[in-house]
Amino acid sequence: MDNADLISRLLDVIERDIAPVTRKGVALGNKLFGAAILRKSDLSVVVAETNNEIENPLWHGEMHAIKRFFEIPVDRRPDVKDCIFLATHEPCSLCLSGITWCGFDNFYYLFSHADSRDSFAIPHDIQILQAVYATPDPDREQAHADRPLYNRTNRYWTSHNLSQMIAALDRSHKETLLARFDHLNALYGDLSEVYQSDKGNKGIPLA
Numbered sequence: 001m002d003n004a005d006l007i008s009r010l011l012d013v014i015e016r017d018i019a020p021v022t023r024k025g026v027a028l029g030n031k032l033f034g035a036a037i038l039r040k041s042d043l044s045v046v047v048a049e050t051n052n053e054i055e056n057p058l059w060h061g062e063m064h065a066i067k068r069f070f071e072i073p074v075d076r077r078p079d080v081k082d083c084i085f086l087a088t089h090e091p092c093s094l095c096l097s098g099i100t101w102c103g104f105d106n107f108y109y110l111f112s113h114a115d116s117r118d119s120f121a122i123p124h125d126i127q128i129l130q131a132v133y134a135t136p137d138p139d140r141e142q143a144h145a146d147r148p149l150y151n152r153t154n155r156y157w158t159s160h161n162l163s164q165m166i167a168a169l170d171r172s173h174k175e176t177l178l179a180r181f182d183h184l185n186a187l188y189g190d191l192s193e194v195y196q197s198d199k200g201n202k203g204i205p206l207a
């Protein structure tokens with residue numbers, strides 16, 4: 001399978017498996033972040049989940065997917081090393097740690113931290129990484145402004161930005177997949193409007 005096929009399949013999973021459960025979650029007052037865990041062997045979905053912060057502020061889309069994954073009996077659950085981790089949005093510090101502690105060696109995401117802040121009005125990913133983790137350079141007053149906020153490739157995992165992967169494809173694949181990205185962007189734009197119109201009313205600490 002080449003990259004275009006992999007990207008296409010992951011966009012399918014976002015559209016058909018994650019977005020439908022997210023639509024229900026958002027209607028209840030949850031954020032629009034979702035995640036899925038797939039088998040590397042055939043790209044079949046093991047779990048697809050969505051944010052459930054109205055139940056517990058730790059149930060981000062990724063954490064909720066991890067919780068459901070480990071609720072599968074061990075004899076029916078694939079090894080994490082045989083799985084792809086897919087997030088609709090670049091994982092926050094909590095979810096980066098969750099993915100790491102569970103032993104996944106990869107994750108893929110569609111929308112970046114900057115997208116979450118700028119397109120979805122959720123600034124907390126970047127704010128938490130800066131406020132909690134970015135220690136100042138001893139020679140400067142503050143952390144270096146353009147320093148990466150985490151190591152996108154490290155000894156535990158390699159992260160993959162689907163938008164950047166699409167941009168690197170040849171022209172015909174790129175045009176097809178960009179059209180699908182635009183469609184998902186509009187779909188998540190609609191979900192964001194629903195969330196933003198009612199946010200702050202469901203007891204989520206960082207709404």
Ligand SMILES: [Zn+2]
Binds near residue numbers: 060062093
């Ligand atoms: Zn998170």
